[in-house]
Amino acid sequence: MVGDLSRGLDLTEVHRFPNLPVRAGNRLYWDILALYREVLTGLRAAGPVAAIGIDSWAVDYGVLDDEGELLGNPVHYRDGRTEAVLDDVLAKVPREQLYAETGIQFLPFNTVFQLAADSRLRWAEHVLLVPDLLSYWLTGVAGTELTNASTTGLLDPRTGQWSAEVAKRLGLDTGLLPPLRGPGDFAGMYDGTPVYAVGSHDTASAVAAVPATSPNFAYISSGTWSLVGLELDEPVLTEESRAANFTNELGVDGKVRYLRNVSGLWLLQECLREWEVESLSPLLAAAAKLPRRSVVDVDDPRFLPPGDMPSRLAAVCAETGQPVPETPAEFTRCVLDSLAEAYRKAIADAVRLSGRRVDCVHIVGGGARNELLCRLTANACGLPVVAGPVEATALGNVLVQARAAGAFGGGLADMRELLARTQPLREYRPG
Secondary structure (H helix, E strand, O other): OEEEOOOOOEEEOOOOOOOOOEEEOOEEEOOHHHHHHHHHHHHHHHOOOOOEOOOEOOOOEEEEOOOOOEOOOOEOOOOOHHHHOHHHHHHHOOHHHHHHHHOOOOOOOOHHHHHHOOHHHHHOOEEEEHHHHHHHHHHOOOOEEHHHHOOOOOEEOOOOEEOHHHHHHHOOOHHHOOOEEOOOOEEEEEOOEEEEOOOOEHHHHHHHOOOOOOOOEEEEEEOOEEEEEEEEOOOOOOHHHHHOOOEEEEOHHHOEEEEEEEEOOHHHHHHHHHHOOOOOHHHHHHHHOOOOOOOOOOOOHHHOOOOOHHHHHHHHHHHOOOOOOOOHHHHHHHHHHHHHHHHHHHHHHHHHHHOOOOOEEEEEOHHHHOHHHHHHHHHHHOOOEEEOOOOHHHHHHHHHHHHHOOOOOOOHHHHHHHHHHHOOOEEEOOO
């Protein structure tokens, strides 16, 4: 994506490519070399630019040896390798202490658990999170960007530094993790072009691009996952917050992304794959005509792996004594009603635990295109929903780069004012 700020803020897609995991043996991997090849292809397609910034999903990483060589492909977070080490890690650092030190919700694929399951560390010189790995290959400079570092379960969100206590208890050498750098920091040069750290966790960039005109907003970064929460000045590290499974991740300009990870459109994506359906529009039109019949817990661990999602949804509906969907439209309605209910609960819990007021819900990312999901969310939450921008992550990335390069001035409020003025948005009212 290329951003142009010469006449407001325009975003142009210059290269799109699939990101397909690969199962080899008993492991599920990311094809990181294919991704890097496509990054280089995209940079050539972009032509001359003033700056480059990289964001990606969180928690996954590559391991480098003392010569800077990659020791195998990064393992996919949906791989089950951490199951064997969870009890051991939590025996050394109980959940309560891990949360008090790092503020990260318990998810079995958090980096801290992945590292405990990784035998390659005995040969490791560096561990680089995915966007930092791609940046390293571009620049030759190793660093760890702060917003993504905060998802690992190893960072103290109060200090913005690695938690020495957690690392000590787990016997992890934080020297494996290169120096921390924040959004906007210079990361190196690629072919004469500066590379800047951005909000390299894609949600950090997406939240920076929420076009809010009031501080009293909730956000839903809606894609494969839904990240639902508030933007705060300080983390919430209470036991009640831990029990509600909320996470405190760092954002752009020192903000805290206080949120709950909700399994998002992944459920519907897997259904479409099973049905071999490419166009969602007819299903959404049919689902919109149906009543609400069945609602499932979208965070049920049974929905995490890939595979026959309709069968798993049907089984959960049957177990809970609800009507079992039979047609693709009924499954679609079940998933979207379930997501809207999960969003309602997450926002209500975030308000209760943080003491903040919410007047409006912003949906950014791919889910902003889904009119039925936006309407159901407005109705479930009883609040207006503003949908858009769809490419919030890319826009947040571009604006942090632009500010670092001197092409844009101001803070988050100025970024959001520009976005509200230049990006297509749509509002949905309850009812």
